[in-house]
Amino acid sequence: MQIIDAAALDELLDYPALIEALRAMFREGCDMPTRHHHIVEVPGGAPGTLLIMPAWQAGGMMGVKTVTIFGGNAARGLPSVLGQYYLMDATSGEPLALIEGTVLTRWRTAAASALASDYLSRRDATRLLMVGAGSLAPHLIRAHSAVRPIREVRIWSRDMNNAESLAARLKVPDVKLSPVESLQGSAGWADIISCATLSEAPLIKGEWLSAGVHLDLVGAFRADMRETDDAALARARIHVDTMAGALSEAGDILLAIDAGAISEVEILADLYALTQGESTGRNGADDITLFKSVGAALEDLAAACLVYKRHAERVQDSPSK
Secondary structure, X not given: OEEEOHHHHHHHOOHHHHHHHHHHHHHHOOEOOOOEEEEEOOOOOOOEEEEEEEEEOOOOEEEEEEEEEOHHHHHHOOOOEEEEEEEEEOXXXXXXXXXXXXXXXXXHHHHHHHHHHHXXXXXXXXXEEEEOOOOOHHHHHHHHHHHOOOOEEEEEOOOHHHHHHHHHHOOOOOOEEEEOOOHHHXXXXXXXXXXXXXXXXXXXXXXXXXXXXXXXXXXXXXXXXXXEOHHHHHHOEXXXXXXXXXXXXXXXXXXXXXXXXXXXXXXXXXXXHHHOOOOOOOOOOOOOEEEEOOOOHHHHHHHHHHHHHHHHHHHHHOOOO
C-alpha cells in the first residue's frame, strides 16, 4: 500500500489536470452515500466536527475520507481542518493508498470552485477578491487563475496581518497580489469573489455586487453559517456542487430559503448538470452568478485516483535501489 504525504501531494498535483479529473468524475458519476456528520464536544471550548465521506465507482476505485474541523485549533498551532484518505480497489477491497487528507481536501476544494468558475464566471475575468487568508486561500487563488486570466488579486481578512502575509509570500505568475482593508469597495471592483471563511454572519452584501460578478462560496460549511446575505442570493443565478449537500448543509442557501429571499427552484443546477451540458450556467455578461460548495466525496475520489496514478508512475519510473 502506498503512503502519500502532504509534501508529495504538492509535487504530484497541478490544477489543470485536477480540474479535468473532477470534470470527468462528475460526468461519469459514482456511488456516494450521504456523509456522516457528527458534532464532537470539546470541554471548555467550541465543539468540533467529524465528517466521514465514502464514494466508489463499480469496477473501479473506492475510498473514504475522515475529516475533523476544530475552529479552536489556531490557538493550538494546528490547522482547523485535518484529514486522511483511504483508497481501495472497488473490485476486491484491496488497500491501495493512504493519502494525507488535509492537503488533498484543499486541492480538490479549490479545483471544484475552479471547475464551477469555468462554467459560471466571465471568460474575461481578470480581478479576483479573496475573502479569507487561511490555508485554502492560496489554493483558491491558484485554481481560479488556472481557468481565467486573473491579473490582480486583492486579499481581505479580519486580521490584516494575515492578508499582508499571504500577499507577500504567495507567488502566482503574472498576478499582482495586495492586501485590502475595504471589503465593500473590493467587492464592487471584483470579477470573481471567492470566500473561504468560518463566518457565521454575512460578509458580502448583495447591494455591493457589480453586474457580471461571480461569487464562489467555499466556507460556512454548516447550515447555521453564511458568508453572504439574502440580497446576494436573490440577485444571483445559483449553482451548487451537489443538490443533496446544498439542501442539507449550505447555510447561505438554507437561511435565504428560510427567510423567503429565494426558493429551492432557484437553485438552477449542480456540477453534475453543468458538466453534462444540462445547464447553461451563465447566460450573459451582466449575470451575477453564485456557486456554493459544500464538498462531495466524489471530488475526493477523483483527486485520490489522480494522486495514486501519478505516484505509481513515479515509483515505476524511479531507478532501482
